[in-house]
Amino acid sequence: LKIKLVGSVGEPQLSQFATSFLIDDELAVDAGTLGFALPLPQQARIRDILVTHAHLDHVCSLPIMIDNVFDAEREPLRVHAHPETAKVLREHLFNDRIWPDLIRIGESDDVQPMLEFRPFEKERPFWVGGIQVTAIAVPHTVRCFSFLLEKDGAAALVVGDTGPTRRIWEIAAKTPGLSHVFVEASFPDEQADLAKLTKHLTPSTLQAEKAKVPGDVTFVAYHLKPRYAARVGEELEALGDPQIVVARSNEEYRIT
Numbered sequence: 001l002k003i004k005l006v007g008s009v010g011e012p013q014l015s016q017f018a019t020s021f022l023i024d025d026e027l028a029v030d031a032g033t034l035g036f037a038l039p040l041p042q043q044a045r046i047r048d049i050l051v052t053h054a055h056l057d058h059v060c061s062l063p064i065m066i067d068n069v070f071d072a073e074r075e076p077l078r079v080h081a082h083p084e085t086a087k088v089l090r091e092h093l094f095n096d097r098i099w100p101d102l103i104r105i106g107e108s109d110d111v112q113p114m115l116e117f118r119p120f121e122k123e124r125p126f127w128v129g130g131i132q133v134t135a136i137a138v139p140h141t142v143r144c145f146s147f148l149l150e151k152d153g154a155a156a157l158v159v160g161d162t163g164p165t166r167r168i169w170e171i172a173a174k175t176p177g178l179s180h181v182f183v184e185a186s187f188p189d190e191q192a193d194l195a196k197l198t199k200h201l202t203p204s205t206l207q208a209e210k211a212k213v214p215g216d217v218t219f220v221a222y223h224l225k226p227r228y229a230a231r232v233g234e235e236l237e238a239l240g241d242p243q244i245v246v247a248r249s250n251e252e253y254r255i256t
């Protein structure tokens with residue numbers, strides 16, 4: 001498994017304005033930056049997108065990317081989302097006001113559909129290419145999921161925006177071969193109240209979450225709010241845990 005946090009700009013950096021991960025070239029998690037920052041040929045290779053939740057920093061480049069890669073010969077982009085998330089995206093994004101309702105347009109006989117929603121159920125594994133995906137719910141201010149990705153004995157967990165939680169770590173502890181957890185660290189510890197209110201993590205709460213997973217698992221922190229990224233990076237480093245690292249965007253993690 002190759003996993004890359006797609007940055008908002010081309011250079012490796014700690015902070016991201018929005019979130020996307022590219023997995024093995026043809027799969028992505030979230031579409032915050034795909035349509036803005038990824039070179040066009042790389043956008044065109046993506047066949048499937050897993051959506052953690054409907055917040056704008058995770059979906060804002062989706063309409064743009066669809067526009068960028070559309071080709072009458074191309075099969076529709078498959079957007080895997082919980083039915084509730086898909087409903088929100090249809091009502092509030094692809095609603096013929098913010099952007100054309102591409103689902104309705106695609107239902108017409110003479111137009112090739114550009115995207116299709118593929119609903120998933122929580123904790124029921126499904127396959128995308130050669131990767132087995134399991135969606136696990138996490139607590140956030142809207143319905144939000146994490147994705148367990150398994151391929152050839154390798155496993156990684158891409159955790160959506162979350163506050164402190166439990167279920168996902170029970171599953172992580174039982175997953176053979178799990179080596180990497182990509183997890184958010186949005187705010188510095190001094191903003192703990194804000195993090196609690198908005199259901200995000202800080203370095204201290206991330207450390208407490210990590211303690212729920214036994215064994216040799218590396219936690220890669222991402223979703224550092226740009227305004228606080230340097231501070232959050234320092235606080236994560238000060239934890240002194242070699243298994244907690246900060247994600248640098250546009251660098252590839254090879255999960256074996």
Ligand SMILES: [Zn+2]
Nearest residue numbers: 053055140161
């Ligand atoms: Zn969010």
Ligand SMILES: [Zn+2]
Nearest residue numbers: 055057058161
């Ligand atoms: Zn977010």
